[in-house]
Amino acid sequence: MLVRFLMTATLLAVVYDGALAQKASATATIASADGTAPVAAKAAPAILSKVTQIDIVGLKKLIKPTGRPLLINFWATWCPPCTEEFPDLVKIDTDYRGKLDVITVSLDDLADIDSYVPKFLAEMKAEMPAYLLHTKDEGAAIRLIAKDWSGNLPMTVLYDGSGSVAYMRNGKIRVQPLRDNIDKLLSPPATTK
Amino acid sequence: MKRVVLLFAAILAIGVAANAQGLAIGGKMENFSLTDANGKAQTLNDVKGTNGTVIIFVSSQCPVVRAYNERMNQIATDYKAKGINVIGVNANVTESPMEIKMHGEATYKFPVLIDKNSVLAEKINANNTPEAFFVDSKNVLLYHGAIDNDRSGRNVTEPYLRNAFEAALAGKKVEKASTVAFGCTIKKPGDGN
Numbered sequence: 001m002l003v004r005f006l007m008t009a010t011l012l013a014v015v016y017d018g019a020l021a022q023k024a025s026a027t028a029t030i031a032s033a034d035g036t037a038p039v040a041a042k043a044a045p046a047i048l049s050k051v052t053q054i055d056i057v058g059l060k061k062l063i064k065p066t067g068r069p070l071l072i073n074f075w076a077t078w079c080p081p082c083t084e085e086f087p088d089l090v091k092i093d094t095d096y097r098g099k100l101d102v103i104t105v106s107l108d109d110l111a112d113i114d115s116y117v118p119k120f121l122a123e124m125k126a127e128m129p130a131y132l133l134h135t136k137d138e139g140a141a142i143r144l145i146a147k148d149w150s151g152n153l154p155m156t157v158l159y160d161g162s163g164s165v166a167y168m169r170n171g172k173i174r175v176q177p178l179r180d181n182i183d184k185l186l187s188p189p190a191t192t193k
Numbered sequence: 194m195k196r197v198v199l200l201f202a203a204i205l206a207i208g209v210a211a212n213a214q215g216l217a218i219g220g221k222m223e224n225f226s227l228t229d230a231n232g233k234a235q236t237l238n239d240v241k242g243t244n245g246t247v248i249i250f251v252s253s254q255c256p257v258v259r260a261y262n263e264r265m266n267q268i269a270t271d272y273k274a275k276g277i278n279v280i281g282v283n284a285n286v287t288e289s290p291m292e293i294k295m296h297g298e299a300t301y302k303f304p305v306l307i308d309k310n311s312v313l314a315e316k317i318n319a320n321n322t323p324e325a326f327f328v329d330s331k332n333v334l335l336y337h338g339a340i341d342n343d344r345s346g347r348n349v350t351e352p353y354l355r356n357a358f359e360a361a362l363a364g365k366k367v368e369k370a371s372t373v374a375f376g377c378t379i380k381k382p383g384d385g386n
Contacts, residue, residue, distance in 0.1 A: 078256035079377060107375045109345055136342065136350075142373045151339075152321040152378040170320070171378050 049121040051106065051113050051130045056141050059133060062103060063145075065163030069100045069185045073173075074133075074145070074155040076107040077116045081172040082154040086124050088175050089156075092182070093128045099186050102128040107153060110134045146170075160185050215318020218370045222248075222332045225313050227282065227306035230294040235306055237332060244276030245329045245361055247354065249340070250314060251281045251305060252322040253288055253296035255377035257344055261323050262300055264346060268354060269303040277327075277358055284308035284319065287380040311381040321376040327357050335361055338372030 054062065063072065073089055075082035093102040104126070106117050113132045121130055135141050142151045149155060149170060158167040158181055167181035216222055226236045240246065249265060252258045269279035283293045283305055290307055297305035308314055317326060327336040336357035343349045357367045378384075 074375075076375070080254070081378060138339075138342070138375055139373045142375070149373070150319075150321040150324065151373045151375045153375060154378075171384055 049118045049126060049130055051117050051121070051132050053110065053113055054105070054131045054133055056133075056135050056137065056144065058131070059105070059135075059141055059144060062105070062131065063159065063163065065159070065161060066101070067161045069161055069166070069182065070159040071100055071102045071178075071182070072145075072157050072159070073102075073104045074107060074153055075104060076153055077112065077120050078108065079153045083120065085154060085173045086120075086126070088173060090124050090126050090128075092175075092179065093126070096182060096186070100182060104128060104130050106130065106132040108132060158182060158185070215316070216326065216334050216337070218334050218337060220334050222317065222326065222328045222334055224332070225316075227308055227313065228290075229304055229306055230297055232290075235304070240278060240280050240304065240306075241328075241330070241332070242273075242276045242278035243330060245327060245335070245358070246278045246280060246332075247325050247327040247336075247358075248280050248282055249326075250319045250322050250324045250379060251283055251301075252285050252377055252379075253283065253292055253300075254285070255322045257376045258322050260344055260346060261340055264340060265323070266300075266302045268340070268358075269301075271355075272358055275358070275362060277362075279303040281305035282308050282313060282319075284311040284314035285322075285380045286311060286382050286384075311379060314379050314381060320379055321374075322379060323376060324379075325354050327354065327361070329361060335367050336370050339374035339376075342372075342374070344374070344376075 052058075063070065071089075071092065073082075075086070077083065089102065089104070092100075096102070104121075108117050110132065117130070117132060133141060138151060142149050145155065145157060146165075146168060152170060154170075154172060156169045156173050156178070157165055158178070160166045166185055167178065169178065222237065224237045226234050229235050237246065237248075247268075251265075265279065265281075272279070281297065281301055281303055283297070293305060293307055314320070319326070323340055325336065325338060325340055326334060328334050336354065338353060340352075340354045341349045342351040342353065351369070353369055353372050356369065360367045
């Protein structure tokens with residue numbers, strides 16, 4: 001009886017998870033037939049990325065200088081240039097991990113925080129911290145990032161370790177200039193022998 | 194001679210700054226000429242309302258604009274009788290004139306003009322869709338920004354554009370003359386679309 005219950009519950013959980021991540025191809029686990037150790041499933045659905053809701057206070061905290069360069073990307077699943085540039089951001093996150101903090105801030109509807117947003121991130125295999133900004137005063141959030149920004153997405157800002165803007169791109173990123181600016185920030189100052 | 198050169202440089206600097214910032218509140222929108230869906234040239238003075246005109250930059254592809262379509266139509270209907278005309282402008286180089294024509298005719302209760310090569314958008318520094326510029330009968334800018342404070346339309350608490358209309362019709366100052374909100378980027382030439 002217990003085994004049958006466990007199997008049914010697990011199957012329902014997998015179906016639900018699969019519905020959220022239809023096209024994703026990550027791994028998941030299901031209980032073994034005897035209800036003991038979990039085993040890896042073939043063609044299992046994605047483990048959805050966690051997306052944290054923030055307000056303007058949270059946004060301020062995110063861009064607070066930590067001594068390490070920060071790349072922050074504002075995007076939404078409804079924004080085609082945003083989704084088009086996402087693989088490049090994932091690659092940058094991978095290539096500079098440990099040296100550069102990369103975070104993404106979604107402007108999707110709050111209702112999508114557990115569905116479309118994490119589903120897309122899972123499809124992208126994005127591992128950087130992901131947030132969803134929900135605020136009644138979008139203007140304040142926009143002005144916090146850039147005085148002349150009209151709020152059009154995507155927006156990508158590179159901060160140096162002290163919190164100064166080193167590079168900014170409103171619109172789809174241009175990969176090489178962005179990488180050049182990251183490299184410039186990370187390159188050690190010339191030493192004299 | 195030195196004074197003349199300095200004066201010329203100052204005038205040039207002011208001109209450059211004004212261009213970078215686009216059209217400021219209280220500034221006059223110059224008469225423009227754009228083509229309508231049938232290829233006919235239409236000037237601002239041809240399409241303006243007796244009590245004002247709102248130019249709304251739209252897109253046939255942007256999901257945020259789609260979410261506003263019904264609200265824009267309602268605004269156009271509500272204020273037509275009050276002498277304020279709604280004019281859509283599509284400045285996206287990624288959208289063909291045929292696409293703009295078909296979408297506009299099927300969707301809107303107001304005309305959509307085509308801003309070829311984003312000339313008007315560049316001139317008044319429009320970057321976002323939807324983005325509204327409300328001018329009075331003398332083409333003086335009274336309001337610039339978002340239509341309201343909720344993309345979804347479910348929780349609108351500040352109908353910015355309607356408030357601006359009502360203030361203007363009552364001969365009062367527009368309290369919130371400038372707002373920003375998240376939206377889609379206008380795809381202009383050279384943006385690497």
